[in-house]
Amino acid sequence: MNEILFLIHILLVILFLFVALRLGKNYLLVFAAILALIANLFVIKQIDLFTKTVTATDVFIIGAIFSQNLLQEYFGKEIAIKTIKITFFSMLFFLVMSKIHLLYIPSHLDTTHASFQNILSSSPRIIISSMVAFFLTQRLDIYFFSFLKKIFKAKYLPLRMGISSIVVQSIDTLLFSFLALWGIVDHIFDIILFSFIIKSLVIIFSASFMKLSKYFMKNENKNENENENEKIYE
Template sequence: MKSLRTHESIDYKMQLLLATFISCLLLGNLLGSKRIEIFGIVTSVGFFEYPLAFLITDIVVEVKGKEATKIFVNAGFLSLCIAFFFVSLSTGLSPSSTYYDNEAYTSVFSNSLRLIAGSLTAFFISQRYDIWVFSFLKHKTKDRYLWFRTNISTIVSQLIDSIIFMFLAFYRVTPEVNAVYILRMILPLWILKVGFSLLDTPLVYLGVRWLASENEKPGP
């Protein structure tokens, strides 16, 4: 009976993490067309959601392994494909004569379409790389040095994600957003992501201990 309760508890935790993971991906894309400044660095408001998504995959791959984490990545990819389809459908349908905000609606969500398309590519490549690097380092370190593994995998993966996403999502969205402008956005943005990755290291430990409770203990 205790074993059954433990299994149900772990499954419930995985469901919560999966729901949070997918929510971060969808919100990051649907809201991400707005650009803001953080410490003088221009970025998308989607910046807030994606570090959490990488944090979740690091927690899952540490406790449940590479194959379980691929389910998260595949589910996230599918959710973005579904979002792309329905955003395309919604913006393409002719509005009712009683709906007066179609121009604004189309403008906002057409930008989201480009963000989702860019995110689909960046997400799939960077997350697959993140899982591979984390698993490789986990094997090489014999399950030790979680702080090292999570930061190295996330830092490199975030750079890959930033380069692919920024060019696909924002290149020539306005005339001044050329290749040089994008590159100037990527470097400080990546440095900012590195800072957030280092800061959320304690959260990785907490998340691993929470998911691994009554199952297995995380490495030192």
Template sequence: MTNELWAVIAFIATFTLLVLMYRLYGKNGLFVWVAIGTVIANIQVTKTVEIFGITATLGNVLFASIYLATDILNDIYGRETAKKAVWLGFASVIVMVVLMSISLAFAPAESDIAQDSMKTLFGLVPRIAIGSIIAYIIGQYIDVYIFNWIKKRFSSDRTFYIRAYGSTTVSSLIDTALFSLIAFYGIMPNAVVIEIFITTYLFKLITTLLNVPFGYIAKSFAKDVD
């Protein structure tokens, strides 16, 4: 299958699973989603692919789903709950970096087949994680702030899309710029870094435009979950 088809599959699978996590486990399901999504996205982002004729990193769909999860938490449970989820995602990345760095420090046995592959993948993760952490915290706090600012002016359920689109459009721009600069500057050619920034932001915007209906589905379960 082509990368474009896999992108569609990844999008549907990601947001369907997010909704299921909320439907089955309520608020805690979204907390878990933010935690595991942040970890997986930081691993996925080490892989670059050609899609629609341009170079992009993986992880964009998952990062967009994390923004949607915090928007749902913010809308239903309030700003403090959304901020708690943001810090949970932050803590999850720190735990991953610390434990995987320790794992790489072990001398492999002669029969080991994983060390080189793990070093290739997770050797990049600390720098990527630092960029992700800084961009994530700043971007998510901006998202929560803008979401609440818009909510004071458009507070009905029917205008959830205005809050979600408005907050994510601005916060994703800042998030993506910071992450691209910290994670890839000096590792990849500048032209590639700029291309990654542009394509990543565009993919996040497109994903945001398409994922809000999943937010409405999740919100429809609010009365039936904790």
């Protein structure tokens, strides 16, 4: 059952990704930031997938990276860098506000505080590790994706997105696992390996749809993309 839901989950994220692209770069920027936020919020829920226990956030993480790649592909490196800064600021604000929210003493009539406590009181080590890994790997993704765009002469978008995302996620998985989980969980290398396998499967499956992204571009955005591609070879 989880495997079927996982597939539907991927398809829905891809659908909303294309809708955001169609609406314009600001929508896609916000979409990327939202995906990163909910990935950090939902990371504490564990699910069984292909007989292994994993978190339910890999789809959101890959969706955020693909959103950033499409922003860079069609609107330029500057907007992709801006997206990282806005997303990181949003994550930091959410973290601080979550802690303040938990400090309020609940009313004797309140029945939700325990639930908020369970969801929002994640270990500071895990949260900080996630934010550090996100910021570093997203920056790396921008420069590596730009390098691949030059190598492939702005062709083969699905291949470029797939290669860039797999390389970056291998680093992200290692970085987050060692920063957040070292000394806490057993069999950390098994966790790293299976997490990377799941992310790679999501990337390969999702990247196959990215060729369709050009059909969701408005005409004025296509002109902006053509100007961006010309800059690559100047």
